Amino acid sequence: MRVRPLPKNFYLPTAAEIAPELLGAIVKTRIRGLTTTGRIVEVEAYIQGDEACHANRGKTRRNASMFGPPGHAYVYRIHQSFCLNLVTGKKGIGEAVLIRAIEPLKGVRIMQRRRKGAKGRLLTGGPGRVCQALGLNLSHDGLPLSGPVLTVLTGSAPGEIETSGRIGISKNVTAFLRFFDPTSAYLSR
DNA sequence: GTATCGATGATCT
């Protein structure tokens, strides 16, 4: 099966619906001529009316991308790390899916260099590690997910999917909005 | 204006 970009309307449903569908998809970056790809194995949905969602208190400069059209990136900073989200739902809703872990596919050398030699789950297991391995930072906030720099491609769905509460948040911790491939060796925990 | 707090990760013990 040929790998191709996800259709534009793929991102139209709610984040909770799309999140499990993204497991197995391929995220690809081409930055300064360096191409890296990975298979998505862990995501979290941040949805309307969700206290843990950055968009919950309205549009600000930081979260503006969440209120833009779906199919674009929302990249934000947390301490000295960056996190990559895929904006979903109808424009203006403010929902997104956080990419928490990928399995490295292409450009492993490049990712290891960016990650200072890290291996295994320390290479790409965790949202900040994903961004560092893929070379993403705040300058990539708002980019389309079907562009030359950042692309999300079709892949193969995992054999099984597990859900759990989300990680690292203090509000709405009981909502089962984390989705992951339990067989992956690259989960964030 | 100042204070507080992270959707984290690295480095300890």
Next chain:
DNA sequence: GATCATCGATACC
């Protein structure tokens, strides 16, 4: 398990 780096967004005065 505990601590902390480090900085932008947000809350508060």
